[in-house]
């Protein structure tokens with residue numbers, strides 16, 4: 001790895017986070033190209049405390065978190081939720097909860113329906129496989145649990161079954177599966193399921209050998225950093241992207257960056273600038289650099305390089321409803337470690353969903369029509385449930401997350417200061433469907449602890465409140481998940497797109513975005529699996545363009 005900061009490189013990657021390190025790794029496989037990664041946070045890849053997956057609760061709010069805060073949310077009774085994001089080499093993959101959930105095929109096929117005909121399940125699936133290696137527990141445990149994994153052997157991210165691997169969890173797991181089976185939800189054995197509704201084994205991005213977290217700073221980052229043609233600079237805050245503009249084209253020539261010693265310098269990029277700063281900073285950097293809504297930029301005195309009002313729009317995130325469940329004192333729960341134990345993907349009754357879709361998702365509006373199409377598929381879940389065990393196991397929590405929220409928020413700069421937080425309005429519950437659907441799921445969640453198979457473990461639950469009371473409760477108490485995405489969306493330009501299907505920023509020759517910002521639609525579960533897959537595919541697209549001479553500079 002080069003040790004000093006070069007003044008020029010072929011590929012300049014802004015943000016050494018989840019997606020940024022995938023790109024750095026894959027592009028630098030070609031020894032003839034130079035890759036520079038500029039990461040604002042520090043390198044903590046060999047700090048065992050940070051890499052301990054159980055320590056993740058302590059990381060949001062720490063110095064490794066950008067500590068974003070939303071504007072008061074009308075839909076959440078004016079609460080101002082916090083949203084962490086990793087400020088560290090490896091980005092949010094270093095502070096996240098390690099839950100690994102591949103996206104659902106219909107959720108990815110919806111990307112094509114939204115206008116990205118080259119992006120669907122068929123084109124993304126190979127990259128899901130390429131990004132991870134799955135280690136299963138002993139054969140006997142897998143056979144008894146019905147777990148199957150095909151392929152998934154060579155990827156840098158290590159994925160394991162930590163709950164299944166510990167035998168003392170098994171009786172709770174069996175009861176969970178039996179309970180849901182009694183409601184018609186079968187266990188889904190494959191890690192890449194073809195049937196979305198049902199229970200699944202919990203899988204996590206944890207290295208089976210060390211027991212430590214497996215994030216982007218692990219093999220992706222470490223392998224890249226060993227190469228002569230890669231330079232990773234930490235503590236490097238990119239302040240804006242620089243362009244050369246004439247009547248024909250807009251070419252990204254490099255960036256202005258503040259290094260950890262206070263030096264501010266410009267660094268040139270002779271092939272491409274790749275923006276991988278995450279769903280909050282990517283739209284912020286685009287706007288600070290002159291790409292965005294003309295009126296907004298002009299009001300702040302920012303010179304407009306490319307006019308595009310889509311920048312910062314289409315913000316999506318999951319909301320969570322939580323039901324605490326007191327536990328019985330039974331020997332099977334003694335000594336269980338806290339944390340997530342089980343997963344279930346569930347669906348409202350078909351008629352109820354059809355009724356909600358007809359009332360709240362008009363057929364002539366996008367993305368409502370596309371979300372409607374997903375919800376109408378009997379194979380698709382409308383929410384997922386996580387069973388979490390609290391320390392001491394006297395209480396468990398059921399966390400319920402609707403899969404495909406219809407509300408859309410926005411993120412915009414409020415000043416020209418690159419260190420100032422952008423204004424984030426998640427617009428939680430701004431789409432009427434979201435609270436209706438979530439309230440019905442929360443009502444049904446009350447049935448779970450009372451399922452005959454689970455009664456041994458859970459104390460009898462209180463009766464579920466009526467729907468109106470639950471809606472009021474959700475406005476008061478729904479939590480935001482940490483799944484921000486969509487703010488530089490891959491969509492046709494006329495429908496709010498910021499990047500095209502090659503992830504190139506519209507109106508530029510050689511600026512790409514590769515991170516969760518490009519998702520046109522949030523996947524049905526936790527998003528990191530999709531971030532890795534998108535970044536893997538993006539690397540192939542960039543390499544392909546280089547091979548065909550499509551990179552214009």
Ligand SMILES: Cc1cc2nc3c(=O)[nH]c(=O)nc-3n(C[C@H](O)[C@H](O)[C@H](O)COP(=O)(O)OP(=O)(O)OC[C@H]3O[C@@H](n4cnc5c(N)ncnc54)[C@H](O)[C@@H]3O)c2cc1C
Pocket residue numbers: 014015016017018019020038039040041060083084085086087088089090091092093095096097098099100101236237238239276277278279281285482483484514515516517525526527528529531
């Ligand atoms: C607390 C938390 C828990 C989560 N839990 C889960 C989970 O259990 N499972 C799951 O699937 N997903 C989870 N997620 C979401 C998932 O981790 C993210 O969606 C994913 O990591 C985002 O990847 P990214 O590449 O888009 O951005 P990031 O990984 O955040 O990378 C962006 C990088 O850019 C850097 N950067 C930003 N601005 C600049 C700048 N101006 N100059 C230089 N560098 C800059 C940042 O420091 C960061 O390293 C969680 C997220 C959080 C925050």
